[in-house]
Amino acid sequence: MGRYNLVLCGLLCKNEAHCLASSLTRTDLTCRLHKNLISSEVVDSDATLVYQNEETQTTTVTNLMTTERTFTTTELMSEKITSTIKSTTAEAVVVWPAGTYSLMKPAVGCPGNDVTWLEGSRYYDTEDDQRNNGYVVSTSMSVVQDQYSNIRVHFCTKATTSGSESDWPAGNYCILKYTTCPTGFTEGYISWDDEDTQNANEKSGTVPSGVYNTDTLIYYCCRNDGSDVAEIRLPIGNPFYLLRYTGLCQKVKSMSMSEETITWECQDGGVKNVGVVKPYEDGFAENIKLHFCYYN
Numbered sequence: 020m021g022r023y024n025l026v027l028c029g030l031l032c033k034n035e036a037h038c039l040a041s042s043l044t045r046t047d048l049t050c051r052l053h054k055n056l057i058s059s060e061v062v063d064s065d066a067t068l069v070y071q072n073e074e075t076q077t078t079t080v081t082n083l084m085t086t087e088r089t090f091t092t093t094e095l096m097s098e099k100i101t102s103t104i105k106s107t108t109a110e111a112v113v114v115w116p117a118g119t120y121s122l123m124k125p126a127v128g129c130p131g132n133d134v135t136w137l138e139g140s141r142y143y144d145t146e147d148d149q150r151n152n153g154y155v156v157s158t159s160m161s162v163v164q165d166q167y168s169n170i171r172v173h174f175c176t177k178a179t180t181s182g183s184e185s186d187w188p189a190g191n192y193c194i195l196k197y198t199t200c201p202t203g204f205t206e207g208y209i210s211w212d213d214e215d216t217q218n219a220n221e222k223s224g225t226v227p228s229g230v231y232n233t234d235t236l237i238y239y240c241c242r243n244d245g246s247d248v249a250e251i252r253l254p255i256g257n258p259f260y261l262l263r264y265t266g267l268c269q270k271v272k273s274m275s276m277s278e279e280t281i282t283w284e285c286q287d288g289g290v291k292n293v294g295v296v297k298p299y300e301d302g303f304a305e306n307i308k309l310h311f312c313y314y315n
């Protein structure tokens with residue numbers, strides 16, 4: 020049996036359990052308590068609790084001798100109601116969506132949130148002459164550019180899925196493919212024409228689906244079935260990355276966002292090889308420049 024506790028401090032509140040101060044007396048206090056799915060009447064020796072409908076209850080308290088009253092209802096719920104009565108709504112816990120996929124790794128680590136992320140990295144041996152590699156100085160990504168201007172990036176991969184997970188929300192964004200694209204996404208790719216001379220490309224750990232040899236090809240999963248300005252819901256416990264697609268960075272509910280870029284200087288005279296479907300890419304000539312959306 021549920022219980023309601025009312026702490027009487029001589030204050031009245033408005034809306035959702037607040038009374039008008041002008042009507043407060045020491046012998047008469049009326050509060051409106053908003054609760055769902057209640058439609059019964061409870062009479063107590065010191066108070067009368069009338070449930071007017073499923074959303075509104077009116078309580079008239081005629082005895083303020085004590086500072087706390089307990090009202091028992093037939094509902095299986097328990098709540099403490101004080102002089103500043105708050106209406107709280109618990110949002111459903113958001114977990115990482117269904118499917119297998121990879122994300123760029125933030126500098127603070129993989130997103131967590133009850134997922135066992137597998138980690139890996141790719142070292143790009145980029146063009147040796149007139150290097151124009153670079154990434155934003157304020158990047159929050161786990162990325163390193165060495166003394167030779169070559170670039171190493173790190174990945175977080177969700178390699179398993181379960182039937183209890185929800186699909187990814189509609190929107191305008193890309194993730195990295197691992198095995199297959201999740202429901203709602205279309206597959207695409209980008210190929211890097213890496214350095215031809217004494218190529219030192221390297222991969223380690225678990226990496227996105229692709230081809231990793233003296234050149235690099237990575238597959239992506241992209242979708243454009245929603246607006247980039249309409250907030251989507253994803254786990255907010257830890258920072259993470261998405262990629263821009265055909266619009267701006269996708270807005271995510273309750274997360275701040277910043278845009279970051281990485282530019283890879285590909286083999287001089289090489290041919291840029293990108294799929295029709297691909298993350299937003301605007302590198303000059305044969306170079307690759309990608310735009311990453313960081314959520315914190």
